[in-house]
C-alpha cells in the first residue's frame with residue numbers, strides 16, 4: 568500500500584482528497600494535518616466521512632511526517648509548500664502540491680502575481696506541471712507535481728487541441744469563466760457568505776487574476792513558445808452554486824484557414840482519443856457543470872460562429888475534483904505506476 572498524508576486536510580480540497588482516497592485500493596491514509604482542529608477526530612470535522620477515516624487531526628511536523636509516508640498531498644494556502652517540498656526532495660519522497668507554489672517556470676512570474684517571495688526557486692526546475700493529459704510522461708518521473716489551478720485546468724484542456732494544431736490566433740484568446748464558491752476554500756470570508764453569493768453573479772479579478780499567467784504559460788508551452796510570448800484575457804465570475812467551473816473560450820481562427828466545426832470536433836476527438844476523463848460533446852450539445860459534479864470528468868463542447876469566424880469552446884469540470892483533488896490523485900496514480908483512473912472512476916451525482 569502507498570502511505571500518504573494529506574496536509575491541510577480540513578479544507579475543501581483536503582476533504583475531497585480524503586473522500587476519494589478512502590476508497591482507493593492502493594492507498595492508506597496515515598496522517599491528516601490541520602491548523603485549527605488538532606487532536607480532533609477527522610469525522611467530527613466532516614461527519615459526512617463518518618466510518619471512512621478513523622484518524623485524528625494532527626499538527627504539522629514536516630520531517631517526522633515525511634519519514635512516515637511515501638507521498639504527501641499539500642492542500643495548503645499559497646506560500647506554505649516549500650518546507651514540504653524541500654523535505655520530500657531530501658528524503659526521496661513524492662509531493663503533490665494543490666497550491667500554486669510550484670506551478671511557474673519563472674520565479675519572477677510567481678513573485679509578481681502572488682506578491683510573495685519564493686523561498687526555494689531552485690526547486691521550480693524539479694517540478695512538473697501536473698496536467699496528465701498533456702504531461703503524463705514527465706509526471707511519472709517527477710518528485711514534485713504542481714497540480715494546476717481549477718480555472719487553468721478547464722481553460723488549458725479546452726484550448727490544447729487548437730493550439731497544438733495552430734488553428735487559432737494565440738494573441739486573441741478570451742476566456743470567460745464561472746466558478747462555484749467552493750473554489751474560494753472553507754475559511755470564513757465576507758465574500759463567501761450565503762447572503763453575498765446567493766442570487767448574485769459577479770466578475771472578479773478582472774484583468775488581474777493570478778490564473779492568467781498560469782494559463783498563458785501552458786498555452787505558450789503548447790506552441791513551443793516562452794511563457795511571456797502569449798497574452799490572453801481571462802475573466803472569472805462567481806456563481807451562486809457550490810461546485811463547478813464552466814469556461815467559455817473565444818478564439819479567432821487563423822486568417823485564411825478554412826475549416827468546419829465538424830472538422831474541429833474531430834481534431835478534439837483525435838487529440839483526446841483514449842483519455843478516460845475527457846468527453847467531447849456532439850454538435851449543439853453544450854457542457855453543464857452538473858455533468859461533472861463530484862466526478863473527475865471534463866466535458867468540452869465547441870462550434871464555429873460562421874458570421875464572426877470565431878471558434879467558441881466551452882469546458883465544464885468540478886473545481887474540487889478535476890480542478891483539484893481528483894487531478895491530484897490522477898497524478899499520484901502516475902507517480903506510482905497505478906492505473907490512472909484508480910480511486911477516481913466513480914460517476915458524479917445528480918441532481
Ligand SMILES: NC(=O)C1=CN([C@@H]2O[C@H](COP(=O)(O)OP(=O)(O)OC[C@H]3O[C@@H](n4cnc5c(N)ncnc54)[C@H](OP(=O)(O)O)[C@@H]3O)[C@@H](O)[C@H]2O)C=CC1
Nearest residue numbers: 575577578579580601602603642643665666750752753891
Ligand atoms: N478550492 C478549490 O476549488 C481549489 C483550491 N486549490 C488550491 O488548493 C489549496 C487548498 O485549497 P482549499 O482546500 O480550497 O483551502 P481551504 O481554505 O479550504 O483549506 C486550507 C487548509 O490549509 C490549512 N491551513 C490554513 N492556513 C494554514 C497555515 N498557516 N499552516 C498550516 N495549515 C494551514 C487549513 O487548516 P484549518 O482548517 O485547520 O484552518 C485547511 O486545512 C490552495 O492552495 C488552493 O488555492 C486548487 C484548486 C481548486
Ligand SMILES: CC(=O)N[C@@H](CCC(=O)OP(=O)(O)O)C(=O)O
Nearest residue numbers: 666667716717718746747750751
Ligand atoms: C471561486 C474562487 O475564489 N476561486 C479561486 C480559485 C481557486 C483555485 O483553483 O485556484 P488555486 O489553486 O490557484 O488557488 C480564486 O479565484 O482564487
